[in-house]
Amino acid sequence: MLQAKRKTGLVFFPAFDWAIDPTHPEREERLLYTQDQVLEEGIFDIEGITEFKPDLVTINDVNRVHFCVPDGWHVMTESHFISAGGAKTIGMAVLEKKVECGFALVRPPGHHAMRVVHGARGFCNVNIEAIMVEFLRAAYGVGKVAIVDTDCHHGDGTQDIYWHDPNTLFISLHQDGRTLYPGSGFTNEIGGPNAAGTTLNIPLPPYTSDEGFLYTIENVVLPILDDFKPDLIINSAGQDNHYSDPITNMNFSAKGYAQLTEMLKADIAVLEGGYSIEGALPYVNTGIILAMAGIDYSNIREPDFDPEKIRQSSQVTEAIKEVGKAVLENWRNREQLKDRMQKAASGRFSERMRRIYYDTAGITEFQKEKIRICRDCGGALKIDTSADTGSKVLAVHIPIDACSACIEQGRQWYEEAGSDRFQKAYLQNRPKDKYYVKELFQR
């Protein structure tokens, strides 16, 4: 009888009745063939693999992470409550030791959703990993978390949410932003002045194959994880690096994904993108599940798999080594980089201005972000945001481990917000696990 070496939890929620629109890559059919493969392989029958029904997240769970404009009910669909809920269900099962690790095979995905949400970006509305992580922090007191994003697209949403958080290490492996949406994720993006080095980007050249991915995991990601010593490792397990993916240009295989999973030993994996719904997903998902559960996956293979066809060139290999070097250097020098950034900030605050485009919803947002420079915590954060939807709001975030000065600063910003400039003000008071909204009426 087939038995898992690691007790593994699965939430499978293919949302067979939900699509962004009928021909969109994020449509009903996306996990249909994965379901067929997983059922035919008898995955749910394996001793030690448990399938859980997803819980729904609550609006409070969402508000811990996001500032939804005008509110969560406008941003979320039923499907988002369930897919984020699926991740949460797996997180709880792991933390409560019902299983040793787990995989939320859910849709829609979330890693392009940033802290402020005016609408859908990159097929994502809310960030399901972040909602899970912040729930686990609030409910179980989880401290240091590492999120390794192996989706082919830069996890810019997750990066944005954890940009100022020194307790969350975010590492994104992705196809070079010069060649793919969303066009960001370069090695010099290393986090804000209070959290420099705990955001790391590993842009890989197009046509990177198994060799390049596994080299990077072994020589860059694993040593950094060893240093950081997280309480929990999360894998944003996007599957669009596959050689057959229609919207990307990488050469990763199902067996490669399984090997990566085995090496990374994530506690929790959450499905992100992956749009080769017939040629890749059935095999990649089967491989990931078997690898998580510690079951032999050596016979998992796509029907058209040919290692020669996807072998990476020596230029690609060299480029990957260079990127790895740069990332490791940033990691080793993170304290100096942090010092330099804090000193460079004029006075007690650091500011940045951004224009964010929501490709899925067709919205443009302008942000002015201000962070309190702090050595004792992640720092109070204020975001002045407006969008071409006509929304204009102030969002204030007090981090979960905030020092008293940052708590005070956050409160003050929230109280100061007036109707002269904003329609609403929001406050995430994470030490109190409370979310406040202030309606401001225009003159």
Add this chain to the structure above:
Amino acid sequence: MIIGLDVGGTHTDVVLLDKHGLVNEIKVHTDATNLFKTVLDGLEKITLGVNPKDIRRIVLSTTLTTNSIIQGKSPEVGMIVSSGPGIDPMLFRTNRHYYPVAGSIDHRGRRIEAIDHHEIKAVGDILKKEGVRHVGIVGKFSARNPSHELEIRRILRGQFEEFFLGHRVSGNLNFQRRVATTFFNAAVYPIHKKFFLAVRRSLDQQGMNIPIQILKADGGTMNFRSSIGFPGQTIFSGPAASIMGATAFAPKGEDVLVFDIGGTTTDMAILIDQAPLLDPLGIELGGYKTLIRSLKSKSIGVGGDSVIRVINGKITVGPDREGFAMVYGGSTPTPTDALAVMGKLEDGDTEKAFSGFQAIASALGVSVEKAAEMVFDHACRQILTEAEAMVVEINSKPVYTVHELQEGYQVKPKKIMVLGGPAPYFADYLEKISAYQVKPVPRWKVANAIGAALARTTCEVTLFADTERGILTSPEEKFKKNINADFSREKAIKIAYDLLRNKAMETGADEEDLELELLEDQQFNMVRGFHTTGKNIRIKAQVKPGLIHRYHSVVEKLSE
């Protein structure tokens, strides 16, 4: 008139029903070493003085196949499995003569790697040398495309007595279960066929040219002819008989828990609006999970004859059994003895029960009467706890659509029906300690045989359409057709119902009992490169398990 016969572990129950109710009920001793004699004995006694021409139907529920599998006394079977990439098929090995071979089909039923004829011939030669006469052939995704299984049979045709093909056992996907199910069918085929042919012959000799129906694990029946190729379907028909016996008396429109309290175990199941809840995939037996349709049931090691112990001042009941209760000549105290001490049994040697409970009473530091009550209480609570866990498990079964997650049916039983025994005492006590309304099933001593007698013929059909490939197929039904791009879900449903109706009639259904329903009804647009290229349609339909209509009046009479 109809006859229902249910072979149990110690005795066999037989009933004769007519339109006015129960004509006769008898019990005969079960001779596990000679079930044929047991069955004939029962049939002979129940038909004594009855004109054979008045009997319309005989339904048999036996432990023949179950025992054969559990005892592993089946003849040598050859298994040829073609899996292609995926989990190593050796992990699904069922028996000694088990041979993985080349060949691969993908999730849409496309051929990826061909069968190797030389390899198949070589395996055939080995199997012949090994003295194998029955061969199971199973391919991965054969429920989508059976061509490789058929090809292997073609190569080996004439060299073996009988072939069992994986795609014929079920339309459901699950390679490992398909392998196990096919193996079971092949393994019990000879004993099943021989047994029922003998019963048939014997009935014919007595002038009883009556169709024989065999009870299946899903609480439905199939005729002898259609059971020959799929004898695995008849395993675990015992619990099904009892549950169908309760179905006869279950309230309309309500969820009900059914407890069949036997000697060794209590079997529990759920009825929803007078229909038993089915297991989504299939039965598990002897460590193998199968695709054999069955009732969703749970068996726990608490029964009337379970061994009682006191460990560190705490009572435990079961899961083991050491023969009869002391009141009936056994040597260890049991819940049945507790009932005897409590003065609830009419027969047996109550003195023995008292003396058996002495030790328990002193270990608990209470009187013998009190100890008996505590033990009975413990057994009842354990049954309730396990039943509630089963309900939770059923309600937490994952679903795959937003709609189901939001509106999916939640089982919330408020009533319990008890049979086995002694049902009335268990029912009284269970009601006392819980919020459930608890009733013994009317005629609880023979309700199992009544259930068998009244069960209707059931079956299931799975249909799969892929308009991009232009294929409509139901391999289980040997059905395949080419379709155009305009093929619709509505057409698929109609064809599925036609296939189902035919299958039901062939397996012995009565026209008036064809209560058909859809189990799955899904359609997906297939999009490739931002263009819709086809539709992927999946339909599954069944004859709902239930009772034959013609005897509705009987049920009313029996409830009186």
